[in-house]
Amino acid sequence: MEKKAAKPREDQRVRLTKQMIQGAFLELLNQKSIQNITVKELCERAGVNRGTFYLHYHDVYDLLDQMQKALLAELNALLDGTPVLFINTPRETSGAFITALVQFFDNNRELCAVLLGENIDKKFLAAVIDAPRDKSVREYRALFPNASRQKIEIFYYFIAWGFIGLIQQNLRHPSAFSFKTLVSSAERIITEGVQFLAEPDG
């Protein structure tokens, strides 16, 4: 049996401190690469003592890690329950998961833009790509029992990278196209391939 720890609710001081630090961190990440961000300047900007920083994080990369992990926990929660497939079968509308996924990126726009941006390593990207993999592959296997596992994985990775690529593009240039356009376009590309370019919009 698991004991539901009934979260003691984090000390308000800790919450505020972390909030200040993470806020300053995001500001800095919008200005420069992570390797040029020092604990010292981060704390000065956050208005927090440097010693306090080390009370919560081992270093700047640990801070990044913790923020990533929190986000990924949120993302993984989306995987429970709903089927995951980008498309259920040709021409159907997008599932609940894909909607929730897009909303997830929209809700965490600033942080996701940084984590998927050029200044930071690919650990978050890799985690996002891999998160829905197993479940997705299973669903594809059910839909296409004759397709080999290799084939399905190739298809999965192609689609997943393509989709995240569009997400990244949107996060960097929000005005280029909307998330709504993104989802419907991805759906049509997945179901029809290049035909997408030949057909009329809508």
Add this chain to the structure above:
Amino acid sequence: MEKKAAKPREDQRVRLTKQMIQGAFLELLNQKSIQNITVKELCERAGVNRGTFYLHYHDVYDLLDQMQKALLAELNALLDGTPVLFINTPRETSGAFITALVQFFDNNRELCAVLLGENIDKKFLAAVIDAPRDKSVREYRALFPNASRQKIEIFYYFIAWGFIGLIQQNLRHPSAFSFKTLVSSAERIITEGVQFLAEPDG
């Protein structure tokens, strides 16, 4: 008029030094993230004086940059001459560019695996994605005059990310599938979408 500098051919000592440093760098990058690599340990492993390192590079990230730039110059050379399109039109075979591109990754396997791996930022990835963009978009516009620029760019990014995703997957797990399989699969996914999974192999 440009004066073709007729490269004076780099001093042998310099060539050897850089080779040693870059070799040690790759070794280290296979072991740990770049942020944990210090100039000191890098030079010790390379058997090069630390002062010598600073004679050629400003810091570890400058070293990375120079290696990236050299690779990207090679890649951009592939863009001259040949048409670039992943597929010319449904069901045709892949063009010269895509073949050269795959060979490029194969020839520079170790370095590309690192540059597209998780430990490093996304600058190289972004550059690889964007390199063929303009040319590619132009060619798509010619093939599909009725498609909007937005539509074409969306298609381009989806395909480009998907393709590089498969490349990355292969670089990390070379045994999962061959480059040959990769190319033919990508072609079929692009032309047919999910149908790819329904059809028999080959």
Add this chain to the structure above:
DNA sequence: AAAGATAATCAACATTGTGTTCATAAATAG
């Protein structure tokens, strides 16, 4: 509201890597 527990602050400290400099030795190109 008081008491005990927890967190934040501040100053100090040893440590480590950085980036530069200089004199010297070694290798190279012409």
Add this chain to the structure above:
DNA sequence: CTATTTATGAACACAATGTTGATTATCTTT
């Protein structure tokens, strides 16, 4: 062979790191 270029080794000031201990401030619980 000679002038030039490069690598070496040691020394240096500097900056950020990560930790410590004493003190103050703030929370939580009763």
